[in-house]
Amino acid sequence: MSMIGNLLRVSNSELEEYLQDSSFLENRVYDDEAEEDSNLVDIDKSWEGIFFLLTGQNIESSDHPLARTLFSGQFIDEDQDLGYGPAQYLTPEQVKEVNAEISLITLDEISKNYDPKKMSELEIYPNIWNEEESLGYLTDYFKTVQEIYSEAARSNQAIITFLN
Secondary structure (H helix, E strand, C coil), rough: CCCEEEEEEHHHHHHHHHHHHHHHHHHCCCCCCHHHHCCEEECCCHHHHHHHHCCCCCCHCCCCCCHCCCCCCCCCCCCCCCCCCCCECCCHHHHHHHHHHHHCCCCCHHHCCCCHHHHCCCCCCCCCCCCHHHHHHHHHHHHHHHHHHHHHHHHHCCEEEECC
């Protein structure tokens, strides 16, 4: 099975609703119309590769400030499993902070962190790092992550991340 990374832009009131009752989030994510939700974006299997480009680490060992871009450590409901664990979130203020940091990162800068050998050694998912198009795959999805954060920051939205 594939582990797909997802980012969902939500209003602060929606975030509060999901924190009160996580079943609302699960219903939204797995609703038949979820594919048409422009606020829900999947970044395919690029999530841990992007995480590595941002932090130089794998998820298990990361203490880097940019880790929160995809894994904030703030859970909607620790007991809820949306496919591969619980959803995590950033408040609108936290989104603005992360956006201020990642919006300054150029594709050239992030590409310098690409290290197929180290990524393979760390077993960075999906472990395709010796393939020719791997870096382009990651930078394309990193641009998507930057766009999601930029739009959320402009719209004063929270971001929820999860794997399914």
